[in-house]
Amino acid sequence: xxxxxxxxxxxxxxxxxxxxxQNAQMGLIGIDAVLDKVxxxxxxxxxxEQREEYEVFCEDAKKILLKYGASEEEVSAIQKLSSKIMAExxxxxxxxxxxxxxxxxxxxxxxxxxxxxxxxxKDKDPEIVSLAEKLLETEEHNRNEFKEFL
Numbered sequence: 001x002x003x004x005x006x007x008x009x010x011x012x013x014x015x016x017x018x019x020x021x022q023n024a025q026m027g028l029i030g031i032d033a034v035l036d037k038v039x040x041x042x043x044x045x046x047x048x049e050q051r052e053e054y055e056v057f058c059e060d061a062k063k064i065l066l067k068y069g070a071s072e073e074e075v076s077a078i079q080k081l082s083s084k085i086m087a088e089x090x091x092x093x094x095x096x097x098x099x100x101x102x103x104x105x106x107x108x109x110x111x112x113x114x115x116x117x118x119x120x121x122k123d124k125d126p127e128i129v130s131l132a133e134k135l136l137e138t139e140e141h142n143r144n145e146f147k148e149f150l
Contacts, residue, residue, distance in 0.1 A: 012123050014070045018061075021061035024055075035048070050103075100149045104143050114136050118133075
């Protein structure tokens with residue numbers, strides 16, 4: 001019974017870490033789809049900074065996953081395609097305001113997904129909780145930074 005309990009706890013940790021990883025990966029996908037369409041230098045700089053943050057979150061999640069003997073699960077091809085298509089459609093008229101809205105919506109989706117999982121997370125590995133809370137803070141901060149460009 002103890003071995004099953006440990007596997008169950010590890011499985012919950014791995015699932016949560018993969019959610020964090022995929023959240024950051026979706027941010028990277030969205031950014032890569034719109035970055036070359038941004039005309040405002042301040043918006044472009046902000047998006048590039050956020051891209052760097054997402055790269056760090058991906059790396060941090062991968063490092064912790066390794067401690068659990070697991071590896072990251074990539075975002076599905078369908079999710080990637082959906083994200084790219086949405087970004088392309090939203091930025092077709094090349095208005096930075098539309099790109100800013102898209103980025104803010106992505107930040108909000110990330111906040112909701114992480115908050116929901118954090119509230120149900122039973123194991124409470126402090127390293128994972130810290131990473132999740134840091135991602136939440138970053139997503140909320142990023143969303144607020146975009147508001148001035150609406």
